[in-house]
Amino acid sequence: MENSSPTEIDFDAVKQRFLVGVLSLISRSFLIQIISQVSLLLLTIFLDPKTFGIFFLVSAFVNFFTYFSDIGLAAALIQKKEKLIEDDLKTTFFVQQILVVGLLLIIFLISPLFSKWYNLDKPALFLLYSLGISFFLSSLKTIPSVLLERQLKFNLLIIPQILETLVFNIVSVILAWKGFGLATFTWAVILRGVVGLVAMYFVSPWKPGIAFSKDCLKKLLKFGLPYQLNTVIAVVKDDLMTIFLGKIVGTAGLGYLGWAKKWAEQPLRFFMDNVSKVAFPALSRLQDDKEKLRVSVEKSLFFLCFLTFPILVGFSVLASDLVKIIPRYLKWQPALFALYLYCFNSAWATVSTSMTNLLNAVGKIKTTFKLMVMWLVLTWVVMPVAAVKLGFNGVAIASGIISLSSIVAIFVAKKQVNFDLTSSVVRPLTASFLMGIVIYLAKIPVNNLAVSVVVRILIGFFSYILFSYLLVGRLLFEDMAKIYHEIRKNH
Numbered sequence: 032m033e034n035s036s037p038t039e040i041d042f043d044a045v046k047q048r049f050l051v052g053v054l055s056l057i058s059r060s061f062l063i064q065i066i067s068q069v070s071l072l073l074l075t076i077f078l079d080p081k082t083f084g085i086f087f088l089v090s091a092f093v094n095f096f097t098y099f100s101d102i103g104l105a106a107a108l109i110q111k112k113e114k115l116i117e118d119d120l121k122t123t124f125f126v127q128q129i130l131v132v133g134l135l136l137i138i139f140l141i142s143p144l145f146s147k148w149y150n151l152d153k154p155a156l157f158l159l160y161s162l163g164i165s166f167f168l169s170s171l172k173t174i175p176s177v178l179l180e181r182q183l184k185f186n187l188l189i190i191p192q193i194l195e196t197l198v199f200n201i202v203s204v205i206l207a208w209k210g211f212g213l214a215t216f217t218w219a220v221i222l223r224g225v226v227g228l229v230a231m232y233f234v235s236p237w238k239p240g241i242a243f244s245k246d247c248l249k250k251l252l253k254f255g256l257p258y259q260l261n262t263v264i265a266v267v268k269d270d271l272m273t274i275f276l277g278k279i280v281g282t283a284g285l286g287y288l289g290w291a292k293k294w295a296e297q298p299l300r301f302f303m304d305n306v307s308k309v310a311f312p313a314l315s316r317l318q319d320d321k322e323k324l325r326v327s328v329e330k331s332l333f334f335l336c337f338l339t340f341p342i343l344v345g346f347s348v349l350a351s352d353l354v355k356i357i358p359r360y361l362k363w364q365p366a367l368f369a370l371y372l373y374c375f376n377s378a379w380a381t382v383s384t385s386m387t388n389l390l391n392a393v394g395k396i397k398t399t400f401k402l403m404v405m406w407l408v409l410t411w412v413v414m415p416v417a418a419v420k421l422g423f424n425g426v427a428i429a430s431g432i433i434s435l436s437s438i439v440a441i442f443v444a445k446k447q448v449n450f451d452l453t454s455s456v457v458r459p460l461t462a463s464f465l466m467g468i469v470i471y472l473a474k475i476p477v478n479n480l481a482v483s484v485v486v487r488i489l490i491g492f493f494s495y496i497l498f499s500y501l502l503v504g505r506l507l508f509e510d511m512a513k514i515y516h517e518i519r520k521n522h
Contacts, residue, residue, distance in 0.1 A: 080286030
């Protein structure tokens with residue numbers, strides 16, 4: 032089959048497709064991000080914190096099992112230096128489906144116990160089942176997705192994601208508006224899974240097949256198992272902790288935390304996820320050339336920090352006014368303190384995630400494993416104690432404290448690739464702080480709070496561009512010109 036052993040690409044193609052891939056993901060998902068933001072706003076107006084808390088709790092429960100479904104085979108296929116063969120793909124598909132079916136049986140068997148432990152009603156149980164079905168549908172997309180990522184064809188990969196996001200957000204908002212409560216998420220999740228599966232096989236046709244090659248599996252697991260072990264540690268750190276905290280802070284407290292974290296992580300979901308998705312396969316192709324790797328790391332890290340830092344700073348400054356604009360949004364005021372801390376955490380995550388992504392791309396999977404163990408231990412030592420002492424705000428405080436350990440990840444990554452931290456991180460951070468001061472001081476004396484916020488956002492935007500130019504200089508506009516050139520060339 033044509034897709035089963037795609038032609039390998041050279042350095043020039045990697046450079047071009049890296050930039051085009053990032054631009055495709057960001058530009059084509061721009062409208063989707065706007066829809067997601069509006070959807071989140073409307074859902075948090077129509078639904079109460081307890082409903083959101085139950086959704087985050089049940090999602091974390093299912094997510095905990097989904098990370099055991101892959102054992103790192105998909106990542107191993109992407110990272111593999113040699114060409115892929117049919118046995119690689121079919122063996123991965125076969126092994127993954129065995130794992131998925133087994134995990135689904137476990138989920139359905141223990142779901143009554145989970146429901147009883149947290150006093151969940153039938154709508155919550157139905158939501159859990161729908162997430163399980165979605166988990167199975169998602170597993171069927173793995174190989175077509177790998178084939179697109181392997182060739183850095185993210186302009187095609189984004190199409191199923193666009194359709195999934197549209198379906199989930201439109202359906203969930205309509206049902207929440209109609210008063211469906213928790214069932215809002217149940218139907219939205221199922222429809223999203225079906226649409227995403229059909230769309231993925233349309234843009235990346237692949238005929239599912241079953242094979243088992245012991246040699247292929249052994250080679251893939253050499254990278255895959257350590258990679259997946261890191262992922263499992265991440266899920267134990269995050270999703271299992273969410274399940275645990277649900278019993279300490281309650282579903283309403285979990286709802287406040289989920290709201291704060293969701294808004295604070297929006298810049299990461301928009302920018303960092305898109306860049307990271309392209310960076311891992313692209314940097315994997317460059318892992319033998321340290322100089323080219325250094326330049327690529329500096330550019331991608333600067334790009335991320337330049338875009339995410341000002342949003343996080345500006346959002347933190349304006350959040351207390353933003354929740355007052357819509358009267359029904361005042362119910363989220365208790366979560367503002369948590370929001371500030373999660374914004375702080377997201378700023379650190381912008382850098383630390385880039386570092387772990389770099390280490391994985393160059394095959395230093397054991398180093399990433401040690402970092403993940405460090406974050407796991409810190410999370411389970413600090414967070415429960417803070418939650419018991421200070422409630423849901425204690426969880427946010429613990430998150431902020433733990434984020435400081437990202438310094439270790441930066442130090443370790445710099446030993447592998449000696450990139451320039453000042454130009455990549457410090458300058459965008461300084462410009463963002465200066466912009467934050469301007470926004471804070473620029474309080475417009477008008478009666479309409481919404482107008483005041485919009486004016487301050489505009490002032491912040493132009494001041495950030497000015498400060499960035501003063502700190503970065505002509506290189507800022509040269510990079511923008513290169514990006515514009517690539518857009519013109521590929522559209």
